[in-house]
Amino acid sequence: MMQLLLLIFEFFKIGLFAIGGGLATLPFLYDLTVTHPDWVNRSQLLDMVAVSESTPGALGVNMATYVGNVIAGPLGGVATTIGLVMPSVIIIVIVARFLEKFKDSPVVQNVFYGIRPASIGLIMAAAFVVIKEALMDIPLFRETGSFTDLFKIKSIIFGIILYIGMVKFKKHPVLYIAIAAVVGNIIVF
Amino acid sequence: MKELLKLYWVFCKMGAVCFGGGYAMLPIIQAEIVDKRGWAETEEIMDYYAIGQCTPGVIAVNTSTFIGNKRAGIPGAIAATAGFVTPSIIIIMIISTLLQSFAHITYVERAFSGIRICVAVLIINATVKLWKSAVKDKIGLALCLAVFALSAFTDISPVVFIIGSGLAGYFICKWKGAKK
Numbered sequence: 583m584m585q586l587l588l589l590i591f592e593f594f595k596i597g598l599f600a601i602g603g604g605l606a607t608l609p610f611l612y613d614l615t616v617t618h619p620d621w622v623n624r625s626q627l628l629d630m631v632a633v634s635e636s637t638p639g640a641l642g643v644n645m646a647t648y649v650g651n652v653i654a655g656p657l658g659g660v661a662t663t664i665g666l667v668m669p670s671v672i673i674i675v676i677v678a679r680f681l682e683k684f685k686d687s688p689v690v691q692n693v694f695y696g697i698r699p700a701s702i703g704l705i706m707a708a709a710f711v712v713i714k715e716a717l718m719d720i721p722l723f724r725e726t727g728s729f730t731d732l733f734k735i736k737s738i739i740f741g742i743i744l745y746i747g748m749v750k751f752k753k754h755p756v757l758y759i760a761i762a763a764v765v766g767n768i769i770v771f
Numbered sequence: 772m773k774e775l776l777k778l779y780w781v782f783c784k785m786g787a788v789c790f791g792g793g794y795a796m797l798p799i800i801q802a803e804i805v806d807k808r809g810w811a812e813t814e815e816i817m818d819y820y821a822i823g824q825c826t827p828g829v830i831a832v833n834t835s836t837f838i839g840n841k842r843a844g845i846p847g848a849i850a851a852t853a854g855f856v857t858p859s860i861i862i863i864m865i866i867s868t869l870l871q872s873f874a875h876i877t878y879v880e881r882a883f884s885g886i887r888i889c890v891a892v893l894i895i896n897a898t899v900k901l902w903k904s905a906v907k908d909k910i911g912l913a914l915c916l917a918v919f920a921l922s923a924f925t926d927i928s929p930v931v932f933i934i935g936s937g938l939a940g941y942f943i944c945k946w947k948g949a950k951k
Contacts, residue, residue, distance in 0.1 A: 597827060597829075598828075599827060607829070633863070634863075635883075636883050637859070638789050638790050638862065639858055639859030639863075640830070640831040641829070642828075643831075643832065643855075643856050643859045643860075647856075647859055651863065651867050656864055659863065663860055666828070667829070670828030670832045670836055671852055673826050674823075674836040674837055675848050678836075681818075692940050692941045692943075693938075694940065695940040696936040696941065696943065697818070698817050698818070698906075699910075699912070700821070700915065700933060700935075701820055701905065701936075702898065702915050703914065703917070704821075704929050704932060705797065705820070706898055706923075707922035709895060710919075710923045711923075712794070712887070713891045713895070717888065745895065749896070754802050755798045755802055756788045756799075758892075758893065759893075762882075762888060763885050766885020767878060767881045767882055770884070771881075771888065
């Protein structure tokens with residue numbers, strides 16, 4: 583019981599200080615391997631990053647569940663996840679109240695006039711990282727210096743076909759993800 | 772109660788298919804929350820994302836909390852968040868007990884080489900849609916491109932961009948107002 587409370591507390595702290603999404607929890611988890619070496623070690627964490635990226639759900643939540651599970655079984659997994667999301671829920675509910683109250687104030691509207699395009703810029707930057715990973719081969723390009731090696735042609739063609747399919751048929755994203763998983767096994771990218 | 776169960780279920784489904792972290796959730800939110808159910812406007816989702824990036828915690832959880840709170844207050848926020856994390860908890864527990872090296876199975880690796888491409892395209896598609904509602908004039912375009920370039924090629928925290936652009940928005944509007 584004590585251990586579960588301690589888990590909730592440690593992950594509450596991580597949830598409170600990790601600003602900017604799932605990967606931001608990583609340095610804090612590394613820190614755990616130092617402060618609580620009996621809980622989890624660094625190589626376990628690295629394995630887990632790979633698993634987290636291959637399973638659905640937010641990276642931070644997946645990592646918390648995994649660490650909790652390793653330390654104290656299924657209950658531990660639930661405890662760490664509750665700890666991690668608690669600060670978010672509390673803070674967002676407060677922020678939402680505030681926004682609701684001041685939604686029509688010119689100050690808030692002017693602030694969001696600046697934030698909305700910036701937010702899109704951040705999303706584009708994140709998209710750029712994903713695109714680099716999925717459609718380009720920068721290490722190979724550095725090695726050979728040939729532009730035909732910079733782009734993964736097969737992947738780009740498949741990406742274009744997917745894009746056309748999305749724009750034309752407007753189906754649920756899950757369908758395209760499922761198709762991509764199957765195609766990935768037929769054509770090796 | 773029915774509303775809470777519905778929130779829980781909708782977010783549970785979203786949590787089960789959101790591969791690749793917070794940004795990958797965007798196209799799924801757009802399809803499920805904006806297009807299919809009309810629970811929020813595209814602009815609101817953008818605002819939630821922006822706030823989610825400069826408040827602590829996982830972005831996907833922050834966004835779930837926002838939408839749940841909007842639909843049904845604090846119980847709604849909890850229901851949506853609980854729904855979103857449920858699939859993660861179940862899947863991770865199964866994997867961490869049964870398969871230590873799940874990520875290294877050939878089929879999984881290959882499936883993910885395909886899924887990664889799909890997620891990239893889904894995010895591009897979502898960005899194109901958001902673009903229309905977020906970038907409305909030249910100032911917006913300039914802000915957007917500046918943030919994109921700085922964020923893509925430096926390690927500056929998103930918090931800095933959100934706060935900076937909020938201040939910029941405030942002063943630009945004030946200056947415009949003064950000119951009139």
